[in-house]
Amino acid sequence: MNKKSLFIGTIIGAAILSMANLVFASIGTGDKENTPSGIEVVVEPGDTLWNIADQYNEQAGMSVNELLFYIQKENQLQSAIVQPGDRIIIPVE
Missing domain, CATH: 1.20.5 (Single alpha-helices involved in coiled-coils or other helix-helix interfaces)
Known part of the structure; x- marks a missing residue:
């Protein structure tokens, strides 16, 4: 060699x-823990993950994009598509 x-x-x-x-x-x-900490939000008809991230991004201390990706990762979502009745955790104290 x-x-x-x-x-x-x-x-x-x-x-x-x-x-x-x-x-x-x-x-x-x-x-x-296996479950993320924060508040639980129930998806309403017409909600999108983007709207939800936009609504809570300041409280979470993140940009909308950062929060959107965080929500997807921590809630183990396969995509950014959510359905009415879905429960997701937002990292807000």
Whole structure:
């Protein structure tokens, strides 16, 4: 094995270890509750996730886009589409 191959192998190995570290760091320690904290909002007819984020973004201390993505992630929504009767948690104290 020449020096160039050894160097490339070392770089690839370091990249793989870095990616694994990122994956495991994102999993967390499990101390966090599974449900987000905040207020529960029941989606009304005509509501969109954007309207809801726009209504609560100042109270949450986030931009509308930040809150929209936070709501999707923390409520485990597959898309930004919500239906009347859906219950979502908004991170407002």
